[in-house]
Amino acid sequence: MATTTEPRRDFEATKHMKALMGKYYADLTTGPAQGKKTAWCTSVGPAELLRALGFNVYFPENHGAMLGATRMAADLIPLANARGFSPDICSYLTSDIGSYLKGESPFQKMKLPGPPRADVLVFNTNQCRDVKDWFQFYAREWKVPCVGIHTPRSLGELDDSIIEDVARQIQALVPQLEPIAGQKLDPAKLRAVMEWSRQCTDLWKAVLETAAQRPTPITFFDGTIQMGPAVVLRGTPEAVDYYCTLLAELEQGVANGTAAVPEERFRIYWEGMPIWGKLRDLSTQFASLRTAVVASTYCNSWIFDDLDPADPYRSMARAYCRLFICRSEDRKEQYLEQMVAKFKVDGILYHDAKTCPNNSNNRYQMPQRLEQKLSRPYLVINGDLNDLRLYSEEQARTNIEAFIEQLAER
């Protein structure tokens, strides 16, 4: 590895990603005219199964993130509140329903009419109950079926009885989905989709693991953008091609000593949801403090080591139950310990997202326990994924500055 570091500009690969994502959104719109049915899927739902059945697969959480990143959410959330969805529940849900009610979406900036209407909505409660409530709103609205998988939460050991139960639930979706898709599930197609998904996940993992290098060539903030294809296009060869390109660029960057944050001094782990409307500001602040946010639970949540084309249902069940968000406190703690070691982290930032208790892991003493065990300081930032009324920029800035000073004094 080179001994000097050079600052990184943008990734060359990003322009391919923009084209790829643009085509994905356009295809969602044109698919129905070509006889394709549309399935809405939660971000860690059974996307492989839906793709193998020939559906257009649409992920409304991705739309929620777009509403946050474009800061459209603030105007839209009150519309959902007025319809009885509490300001305290998931702000992806309230932003998205507000967007539907107002008929305004970032899709229109891409000259597309809006998110595609669902023929079926397919959830997995592995992440939270909100996704089911969210999908049921649209099921009532459009009078279309809403089906899904009820995964237990706070899981410790993933024993066979849990995996068998979830695998049976996934398999039971097939006869419900086939008549909507207008085709029978082809096992060979399912295997092929699983294989692409597996390759995508392996490459995405390798991309994120380049951040174990010092200096890191990629940060959490880059990851929130680069993860797009891993979320919405897993199970396609296009996503595999994209991550081959991005990984090659990052490996070259590591060889050249390219630094995502010039003169990297400290390395931080981001635990919890992104604050979508403030990514640029936070990225700039951390860079000015010569601090790289090198890893996060969030971006790593689309790594599914268990996917196995030879055993699709059980391996999907295992992959989607192993997810951090549905694990017990002790399993989460073990995971974070490994991540701190792997990415050589100096401190952990916990984002306490007001409307997502499911993905806020500072509320049951985790920061204190890990600080004691790992001798790494922590900082809790109060905010939200989409509702910026719940985030005090000034307070966050001051707290981050003080936290980095604390690291410098150690």
Ligand code: SF4
């Ligand atoms: S995990 Fe949190 S952000 Fe994601 S859908 Fe559930 S409540 Fe919303």
